[in-house]
Amino acid sequence: MRIKLLPENPNFGFLQKRVAFFIFSGLLVAASLGLFAVNSLNYGIDFTGGIMIEVKTDQPGQIGTMRKELKALNLGAVELQEFGAPNDILIRLQAQQGGEKANQAAVAAVKQALGDGMDYRRTELVGPKVSDELFWNGLYAVVSAIFAILVYIWFRFEWQFGLGAVVALTHDVITTIGVFALIQLEFNLSTVAAVLTIAGYSINDTVVVFDRVRENLRKYKTMPMDELLNQSANETLSRTVMTSLTTLLALVALYFLGGEIIRDFAFAMIWGVVIGTYSSVCLAVPLLLRFGIQRRSSDDEAVNQQP
Amino acid sequence: MLKIDTWKYAVVGMICALGFVFAAPNLLDKATADALPDFLPKSQISLGLDLQGGSHLLLEVEVGVVVKERLEALVDTIRTELRKERIRYSGLGAMSSGVNVTIQDPAQAQKAYDIIRQIDTGFQTRLADGGQITMELTQKSLQERRVSAVEQSIEIVRRRIDPKGIKEPTITRQGDDRILLQVPGEDDPEQLKKLLGQTAKLTFQLLDDRGSLADAMAGRVPPGSILLPSVDEFGLDGKPRLYLLKKRVAVSGDTLVSASLGFDEGNRPAVNFRLDAVGGKKFADITRKNLGKPFAIVLDGKVISAPTIQGIIAGGSGQITSGTFTTESARELSLLLSAGALPAPLTVLEERSVGPGLGADSVAAGKTASVVGLALVIVFMVIYYGRFGVFADVALLMNMVLIFAMLSVFGATLTLPGIAGIVLTVGMAVDANVLVFERIREELKTGRGVLSAVDAGYKRAFGTIMDANVTTLIAATLLFVFGSGPVQGFAVTLAVGIVSSMFTAIWVTRILVVTWLRRTRPATLKI
Numbered sequence: 001m002r003i004k005l006l007p008e009n010p011n012f013g014f015l016q017k018r019v020a021f022f023i024f025s026g027l028l029v030a031a032s033l034g035l036f037a038v039n040s041l042n043y044g045i046d047f048t049g050g051i052m053i054e055v056k057t058d059q060p061g062q063i064g065t066m067r068k069e070l071k072a073l074n075l076g077a078v079e080l081q082e083f084g085a086p087n088d089i090l091i092r093l094q095a096q097q098g099g100e101k102a103n104q105a106a107v108a109a110v111k112q113a114l115g116d117g118m119d120y121r122r123t124e125l126v127g128p129k130v131s132d133e134l135f136w137n138g139l140y141a142v143v144s145a146i147f148a149i150l151v152y153i154w155f156r157f158e159w160q161f162g163l164g165a166v167v168a169l170t171h172d173v174i175t176t177i178g179v180f181a182l183i184q185l186e187f188n189l190s191t192v193a194a195v196l197t198i199a200g201y202s203i204n205d206t207v208v209v210f211d212r213v214r215e216n217l218r219k220y221k222t223m224p225m226d227e228l229l230n231q232s233a234n235e236t237l238s239r240t241v242m243t244s245l246t247t248l249l250a251l252v253a254l255y256f257l258g259g260e261i262i263r264d265f266a267f268a269m270i271w272g273v274v275i276g277t278y279s280s281v282c283l284a285v286p287l288l289l290r291f292g293i294q295r296r297s298s299d300d301e302a303v304n305q306q307p
Numbered sequence: 308m309l310k311i312d313t314w315k316y317a318v319v320g321m322i323c324a325l326g327f328v329f330a331a332p333n334l335l336d337k338a339t340a341d342a343l344p345d346f347l348p349k350s351q352i353s354l355g356l357d358l359q360g361g362s363h364l365l366l367e368v369e370v371g372v373v374v375k376e377r378l379e380a381l382v383d384t385i386r387t388e389l390r391k392e393r394i395r396y397s398g399l400g401a402m403s404s405g406v407n408v409t410i411q412d413p414a415q416a417q418k419a420y421d422i423i424r425q426i427d428t429g430f431q432t433r434l435a436d437g438g439q440i441t442m443e444l445t446q447k448s449l450q451e452r453r454v455s456a457v458e459q460s461i462e463i464v465r466r467r468i469d470p471k472g473i474k475e476p477t478i479t480r481q482g483d484d485r486i487l488l489q490v491p492g493e494d495d496p497e498q499l500k501k502l503l504g505q506t507a508k509l510t511f512q513l514l515d516d517r518g519s520l521a522d523a524m525a526g527r528v529p530p531g532s533i534l535l536p537s538v539d540e541f542g543l544d545g546k547p548r549l550y551l552l553k554k555r556v557a558v559s560g561d562t563l564v565s566a567s568l569g570f571d572e573g574n575r576p577a578v579n580f581r582l583d584a585v586g587g588k589k590f591a592d593i594t595r596k597n598l599g600k601p602f603a604i605v606l607d608g609k610v611i612s613a614p615t616i617q618g619i620i621a622g623g624s625g626q627i628t629s630g631t632f633t634t635e636s637a638r639e640l641s642l643l644l645s646a647g648a649l650p651a652p653l654t655v656l657e658e659r660s661v662g663p664g665l666g667a668d669s670v671a672a673g674k675t676a677s678v679v680g681l682a683l684v685i686v687f688m689v690i691y692y693g694r695f696g697v698f699a700d701v702a703l704l705m706n707m708v709l710i711f712a713m714l715s716v717f718g719a720t721l722t723l724p725g726i727a728g729i730v731l732t733v734g735m736a737v738d739a740n741v742l743v744f745e746r747i748r749e750e751l752k753t754g755r756g757v758l759s760a761v762d763a764g765y766k767r768a769f770g771t772i773m774d775a776n777v778t779t780l781i782a783a784t785l786l787f788v789f790g791s792g793p794v795q796g797f798a799v800t801l802a803v804g805i806v807s808s809m810f811t812a813i814w815v816t817r818i819l820v821v822t823w824l825r826r827t828r829p830a831t832l833k834i
Contacts, residue, residue, distance in 0.1 A: 005691075009752075056664065100654045107658075108497065122357075123666040125498065125658040130365060134791065141789035148781045156774055190724055193786055193794045197731065197801065200782030204735075204775040208742065211771040239745040241689065243738040246684050250734030253680035254727060259672030262727050269731065 005245075009246055015230040025171055026058035032178020039181045044188030045124060047138070049131035056119040060086035069113050075106050077127035084260035089123070100127045138192040145196055146170065149203050157210060160291035165206045168284035171221055172202045172275050179271055190265045198272030201247070205240060205280035212236045213288065215294055226289055233285045244277040294301050311821055319814045329712035352714045355722035355796055358670050360663035361491040362499055365656045366464075368484045373456045374404065374444065381406050381442065383554070384426050394419050398439075404449065405430070410438035453484055456650040461486055466646035466652075467502045485656070491568055494662040503653050506607055507643040509560025511590070512552045514601045514613060519591070523551045538609045539631040550610045552603050557593045559569040562586025566644035568637050571628045576637035578627040580644060581605040587623020593774065594620045605639075673726035680730045681707070688737060692744055695834050698819040702811040706736050709807040719803075722796030732804030738775070739812030742768040748834050757832045758824065765817055773812065776805050 014021075037073045045052050057066075061082055066089065076094045083090040091110065096102035103125055111120070126134070146169060154162035173195055180187050212232040220228055248270060255266035332340045332349045343349040356363050378401035385408060389396050394415045399408040408423070410416040416438040423440055424432045429448030433441050444452075461478050464486060468476050477489040493499060518529040528534055533554045536547035562582045569579035582590055594616050595600075603613040604627050612629045627640075685703065688696035710729060714721065746763030755763065783805065786798035 056663065095758045100656060104500065104655060111497070119664055120494070120660075120662055122661045123658065124660075125655070127656040129367070130657045137789045137791075141785050144789075145782050145785045146783065149778055152778060152781060176622075189791070189794050190797075193724060193790060193797050196782050196786050197797075200779035201735070203778040203782075204738070207775045207778055208771055211774060215767075221539050236745075238748075242745070243735070246737050246741070247686060247731070247734030249683040249687060250680035250730050253683060254676045254730045256676075257672060257679055258676035258727065258730070259669050259723075261669065261808065262672075262676075262723060265724065265727055 005241055006238050010233060010234045011102060012229075013230065014233045014282055015226045015289065018282075018289070021282040021286060025279070027275065028175050028178070029171060032175050032181065033179050034056070035181040039184065041177070041181055041187040044186045044191075045092070045126045045131070045284075046189045047131055047135045047187070049103075049126050049128045051091075051093040051096075051103060051110075051123075052124045053091045053093075053107070053110060053210045054121040054123075055089050055091065055114065056121055057087045057089065058117065062087075062106075063089055066091075066114065070110060073106075073109050073113055073228055075109065095128060095131070100129075103127055134189060138189065140201070141192060142173065142195055145199050146173070149199070153203075153207065153210070157214060158293060159286055161210050161214075163291055164201055164284045164287040165210065167287055168206055168279040169199055169202050169285060171279050172198055172272060175275055176268060176272055180268070185264050185267065189269055190262075194265050194268035197269060198276060201269075201273060202276030202279060205243070205276055206284045208239060209233055209236050209280055209285055210288075213285070213293075217293075220236040221295070225293070229285050229289055233281050237281065240277060240281060244273055247273050311818065315464070316818065319818055322709075322810070323815070326705065326709040326712040329716050330708050333711055333715060346716070350715050350718060352711065352719065352721045354666075354670070355720045355725070356489055356491060356659070356666075357419070357661050357723045358666045358673075358721065359491055360494050360661050360666040361489065362493045362496040362658070362660040364488045364496060364499060364503075364658050365481070366460075366486045366488060366503065366653040367456050367656050368460050368486065368653060370453045370456050372485050373452055374449065375401070377452070378402075378406055378444075380403075381427060381430070385423055388422050388426065392418070392422060403621075405441055405443040407442075408440050410440065413438050416476070418663045433796050434761065457628055458648050459486055459487065460653065462651050463647050464488060464503060466649075467643065468499060470642060470646065486653070490557075492663075494660050496658055496660045500655060500658075501639075502643070503649075505643060506649040506652050507560075507640075507646070508607055508648040509563065509644055510556045510605045511556070511558040511593070512603050512605055513557055513593070513597060514603055515551045515553050516600065518551050520549065522549045524549060527691075528546060535603075535605060535608060535610050538611050539629060547609075548802060550603055550613060552605070552610075557602075558582070558586055558589050560644065562589070563644055566641040568634065568641050569626060571626060575628070576632040576634045577629075578632075578637050578641045578644065580625055580627065580641075582623035584623070587621070588625060588627070591621045666712075669723050669726075673730075677726065677733070681733050684733055684737060688740075692821070692834055693741075695744050695820070698816045698823075699737055699744070699812070701819060702740060702815040703733065703736055705815050706808050706811040707733075708803070709811065710804055713803045713807065714800065717803075719799050720796055721800070723798035724794060725800040728797040728800035729804065730810060732801065735779075736804060736808035736812065737766075739772045739809060740816055742772055742775075743812070743816070744834050747832070751832060751834070757829060760832065761820060761824065765813070769813065772809060776809055779805055 061186065063082065067078070067080050070080070079092040081090050082088065093106055093110070096106045107123065107125055107172065146166060149169065150162045150166045153165050176195055176198055180191065209232060212235055215231060216228050216232050223231075251266050251270045251273065255263060255270060258266060317697040329348050332343070332351050337351065340349045340351055382399060382401055385406065386399060395411040396419070397409050397411060400406070410419045416434060420432065420434040420440055423442065427442070429441040429445060431445050433443075435441070455479055459479060465476070465478050468474065468478075468488070468490060474490055474493065477487070479487045481487045488499070490499060515529065516533040518532050523529070523532070523534050528551070531554050534549050535552055535554050536549055538547075542548050552664055562585055564581050566580040566582050569577045571577045597616055598619070599615060601613045601615050604611045611627060614628070681703070685700045688699050688703075690696070692699065710732065743764050746768040747760050750760035750763045753759075780802060783798045783802040787795050787802070790798055
């Protein structure tokens with residue numbers, strides 16, 4: 001029982017529809033930036049500082065009384081939510097005024113208020129000094145990853161390829177942030193890891209297509225550029241789709257079975273794989289035409305070596 | 308194409324065999340693996356705190372306190388020295404990183420300068436016109452102070468957390484003045500913080516019996532004296548009772564060699580202590596000279612008790628009593644005292660703790676997700692590529708074995724995001740094979756023969772595989788550099804997964820494919 005996902009010789013007009021893709025992506029990016037500006041992100045305590053306590057209660061339905069008890073402590077904004085199960089409750093406290101010592105006191109107060117009858121599954125407390133550093137380190141990581149990838153592709157290909165890849169990549173990162181701003185999923189250290197992995201994955205996809213473009217540039221000396229780019233995208237399409245599917249299969253398993261803590265991470269990755277696949281084929285390749293790639297005379301020698 | 312050198316077979320076979328050997332200990336439980344004879348590999352992947360439960364505390368050593376103490380000590384010494392030489396001065400005091408004093412008689416300024424300069428060479432001393440002398444802590448000396456304060460704190464933290472050496476805590480220095488403390492299995496960080504919350508600086512000081520307590524409380528504390536609150540005695544207004552003490556430390560807790568839980572004559576809990584030879588002699592001298600006078604035992608700036616000296620205490624052994632000791636608190640104090648005082652207070656910057664229940668749940672969920680993800684990919688590959696899918700699946704399983712082997716050999720820590728990294732690798736690992744297979748398909752379409760198409764497929768896909776994987780490796784490296792804790796765990800498994808997937812996808816499948824082609828010599832190929 002063999003299946004075919006694509007026609008034997010796919011010939012989609014990615015290049016003809018490039019204006020539509022550019023407009024679509026432009027809108028997506030604009031919407032993401034807009035959402036980010038309006039909604040901001042639901043930053044986790046890694047970046048804001050604060051306290052998070054996960055408890056398991058003996059029986060479900062205690063969230064109401066717990067909320068009342070904790071509100072009475074006057075520790076600022078207190079959020080309680082069920083975490084995967086009705087008797088598994090996640091408590092979040094904002095960073096306390098008065099720095100590290102006040103945070104410590106708040107944790108102690110919460111534990112005292114809730115008593116020893118609970119199973120404290122995890123406690124996380126991030127002070128203001130560390131949350132600042134974590135935030136900046138996350139930003140450095142994303143920015144330097146994009147820069148390093150730009151340099152690598154530039155070095156291996158031509159500047160147009162580097163630029164095309166980075167535009168596609170930035171598109172993926174911005175829209176991922178847009179999705180997080182839209183559904184207000186928690187944005188924390190793991191999310192930054194997810195964003196970086198998306199960057200790596202998206203670029204991986206793009207490089208495969210670019211590689212074929214470079215090869216075809218040597219092979220077909222007279223083919224019009226848009227046709228050549230389109231053919232390259234189509235030739236690699238079945239690989240692009242296959243790899244995305246296998247990765248998605250693994251990620252879907254992670255999303256549904258990997259546990260509550262890892263779910264948001266898996267979600268970000270699933271989004272990233274979908275958008276990364278789209279951007280490699282529909283954005284990065286047409287952009288090469290826009291940036292005006294050239295056939296170089298040095299490619300003539302290369303072509304002679306090809307059998 | 309069909310000729311693969313024998314040595315290549317040997318190398319690939321060897322690497323795979325080593326993979327099995329080094330991954331194998333993970334199938335055993337810890338005790339069995341430890342009991343293996345030494346010639347067998349027995350290192351297992353260690354689980355991160357988020358998977359086995361435990362506490363993670365990032366502490367900051369308040370180095371500023373050390374500097375401040377040193378400056379205050381310097382001010383005291385300067386005062387004593389200048390008085391001894393009868394040099395009149397004014398404006399003696401500590402600044403942020405130095406000490407200032409103005410000598411009133413310009414004729415004596417040079418002499419004063421020469422004396423002060425000798426006191427502490429860690430300072431840069433300058434004499435300005437008008438008799439003003441400034442001592443500034445040099446950068447080098449400041450740095451030395453910082454380093455030694457942090458090193459010393461690490462040692463004390465270790466002794467306090469793990470006096471019996473059984474908990475296997477990891478205590479590492481981070482940056483300039485931070486300590487990362489990780490204690491597996493301890494899911495109650497309150498317990499740890501209780502042990503680390505006090506510097507536990509113990510001193511014995513005489514009471515200032517000439518000064519008036521009432522005057523001091525009104526703000527006129529005699530020079531050389533200090534007003535300190537009691538730990539457990541309170542006045543009628545609910546405020547702690549105050550004691551007027553001599554600033555000079557009669558005997559310092561540095562000289563303490565051991566402390567243990569004891570009981571006084573009334574059979575109430577107390578702390579027994581023993582001082583070293585130097586401390587013991589000092590203690591004997593002080594008690595001899597001050598018989599019948601009260602003597603304060605001070606812990607972290609608070610008076611525990613101020614008993615009257617009943618007799619000469621020789622031999623360096625003594626007992627600390629207090630009206631409010633419980634067996635528990637006396638034992639805790641004796642533990643803190645024997646571990647030694649922290650050079651400066653510790654602040655908790657970050658705290659993460661995971662209970663054993665959540666850890667076990669995470670491991671179980673991670674296992675399920677990995678197995679199901681793996682199964683889905685395996686089935687999908689067979690459906691899509693048929694026989695070649697099976698080859699790719701064998702490579703994928705080999706890849707898993709190699710990942711576990713490498714993580715075991717490197718002693719890497721597996722975290723929850725690390726498991727996510729493995730699951731993701733399962734999905735991405737087949738990419739190299741997909742690239743090769745798709746390439747072979749294309750080559751077949753151009754009308755090449757089977758062997759030449761397979762050969763060209765492997766050769767031409769190689770460059771693409773390299774380029775594609777190097778970019779992912781770049782992302783993984785940066786994750787490792789900028790990430791912390793669990794995120795680094797993710798970066799490690801991702802990077803290890805990429806490297807091993809390149810090996811298995813290219814070499815393992817190639818050998819499988821070639822062996823199959825040699826056996827059957829098919830005229831046409833269906834991928």
